[in-house]
Amino acid sequence: MSIDVVVVSPLAGHLGILGRREPGRSRRLVVPWGWPARGESLEAAARRIASEAAGAEPRLLMQSGTHGDGVAHPGGAFVSVSWVGVLPPAVPAPGWAWTDARSPGGFGPRHRGIIAGAVAVLRQRLDHEPIAFRMLPPLFTLSELQAVYEMLLERRIHKASFRRALHAAWLVTPADEWRSEGRGRPAQLFRYAPRRRRGAQRGVRFDPT
Amino acid sequence: MSIDVVVVSPLAGHLGILGRREPGRSRRLVVPWGWPARGESLEAAARRIASEAAGAEPRLLMQSGTHGDGVAHPGGAFVSVSWVGVLPPAVPAPGWAWTDARSPGGFGPRHRGIIAGAVAVLRQRLDHEPIAFRMLPPLFTLSELQAVYEMLLERRIHKASFRRALHAAWLVTPADEWRSEGRGRPAQLFRYAPRRRRGAQRGVRFDPT
DNA sequence: GACATTAGTAGCAGACTGTTACTTATTCGC
DNA sequence: GCGAATAAGTAACAGTCTGCTACTAATGTC
CATH class of the missing domain: 1.10.10.10 (Winged helix-like DNA-binding domain superfamily/Winged helix DNA-binding domain)
Structure with a gap:
């Protein structure tokens, strides 16, 4: 069971999400993901994974769904617990880059579904959670x-x-x-x-x- | 990884959720739960588990979160993918009974959290999904x-x-x-x-x- | 037949929203 | 310096939506 985090930040004119091409893997982009460590809660794992890629702690972290319907995950996981984290614009950790959230075509199918779910969650809860504020300094x-x-x-x-x-x-x-x-x-x-x-x-x- | 389904229906004056005491287990109430079968998608498993307990197909089924933070699950699962299903009032399958959603004290800690999350999801999406309509004939x-x-x-x-x-x-x-x-x-x-x-x-x- | 009870509607006052038009404060070009 | 351009910020109006009171309508009970 993998943990996948869609890290979102406002860039000039559009929302950006963190992605990278995994070293020596495929030409597909992936969002930050990993496996929970022993004794680590799901949220702690998501926070760790997001922080390592973004170079900073997410200012808000929400679960955005669990995917497991046969669509391939880059790590081979059957089930992916996906999260969405937001933070103000920042320089990501080496290897990671901001990509336009509106065109997730470079990602694989599982991650495209996860990204769509993450953006939907942000929109749904925009009026109840300080999502926009956590995207700004x-x-x-x-x-x-x-x-x-x-x-x-x-x-x-x-x-x-x-x-x-x-x-x-x-x-x-x-x-x-x-x-x-x-x-x-x-x-x-x-x-x-x-x-x-x-x-x-x-x-x-x-x-x- | 367990699948747990909170099945909700309107009773006279309050919302009811399905629960039972597991045979020869503890005196705690549990909501319908189980394990996904090989090759079965998460949603299909949730639908099967809900139908078996309610005696009818849920008219609407939504994922309501994934819990895994060390709180004990009745089946010993580390992670529980939880769902919420709604349907019109019906006679449940043998062994199952409707309990008042407002007083989930009879359930264990993991299930109390799952029930709270399920009810929150219903309230959150009430204006975008036909939740109330699916609770009626x-x-x-x-x-x-x-x-x-x-x-x-x-x-x-x-x-x-x-x-x-x-x-x-x-x-x-x-x-x-x-x-x-x-x-x-x-x-x-x-x-x-x-x-x-x-x-x-x-x-x-x-x-x- | 009066009364209690539930379904359903009219209409008012106040709150909220979309819009236009304006004022204020700064930089740029000359 | 001085006007034009640009962006921040506000006033005010008209139309819409909401909460509420007060009503009418249709049925069962006594």
């Missing part, structure tokens, strides 16, 4: 945050609506710093700092997939 | 449907708002039948029949958990 601009949301949702969001909803949820506090990004007005920096809430749930949603 | 009243939503969400819903949102989503069509439930006006029967849609997604939600 502690201080970020609201435009950066919006860009991450747009990558994850794969659709454009209106600036005013986004900020209005964000502030209504009391999820960020402004820092007393501004960052100038070349031309244009400097953007204020914010910090993820969820305050109070746990408000009464509103209505029922019927969104057939 | 093909013809049902809107009051029955609302009762299932209330069990799953563990909160009361306002009747008018519920029906307005339901009809706006074009998920049900009325049958030309009415059912009288003792006293009170007879209720019209409906059928799950999602039509068109796939509408443009609305805004961004920020709901810290």
Whole structure:
């Protein structure tokens, strides 16, 4: 039973996932994977595997499914427990590189399924877990945050609506710093700092997939 | 590696899950579980295990997580791939009985965690998957449907708002039948029949958990 | 036939969303 | 310096959605 981790980070304009070609193996890309050590919990193994490839600890790690339906795994495992980890952009460990999450064609069939499942989990839980915030450094601009949301949702969001909803949820506090990004007005920096809430749930949603 | 299935169905006033005391084992309750057969996919194994205990095929079956962190499994498995299946109320197979999902105290620690995860998955995906509909027979009243939503969400819903949102989503069509439930006006029967849609997604939600 | 009980709907007030249009603050080119 | 270009950030309006109250409708019970 293998542990496979899809490590996701926002690059310029698209989401990136970590991949590499295994030394002396095939020409297929693989995501970070390995076997759990004796006495190691599944989550600890996933964290270790992700960290070794990314060169840094994932800031958020979630299980994204277990695959075992005869599709070949690079290590020959019958079953793969797959995880998705997110972290801010970073230089990966030697051998690993960021690839565009929207075109996973270089990966093998098992890993393509795992990547699709990982991205689906990120999208599903985006409104309940601080996924986008964990993809950014502690201080970020609201435009950066919006860009991450747009990558994850794969659709454009209106600036005013986004900020209005964000502030209504009391999820960020402004820092007393501004960052100038070349031309244009400097953007204020914010910090993820969820305050109070746990408000009464509103209505029922019927969104057939 | 075991396969464990939490089988859920709406009983009078609360959700029920299938459990039994294993013959000559311990006094702990267990959910349906087993080992995948050679060449059997994980989903096929889960479907088989659920059907044998429930006496009927689950109408919806979803993976709900994989547990393996040292907590004891009744079969001694290190890792358990857990699933959640739903179906309309039915008489279970001999030996199995419905127990209240809200008080899983009779189960062992591993199964308590699995049950909590299963219920969380049901709640999370309630707005994207026809979970409530698969817990009801093909013809049902809107009051029955609302009762299932209330069990799953563990909160009361306002009747008018519920029906307005339901009809706006074009998920049900009325049958030309009415059912009288003792006293009170007879209720019209409906059928799950999602039509068109796939509408443009609305805004961004920020709901810290 | 009055009453209790459940199904189902109309309509209002307030909240939320999408959008346009604006103001503010900076760099670039001259 | 000074206007143009660019990006951040806000105000405000109109349309939509939600929570709620209050109602009507249809049946069984006494």
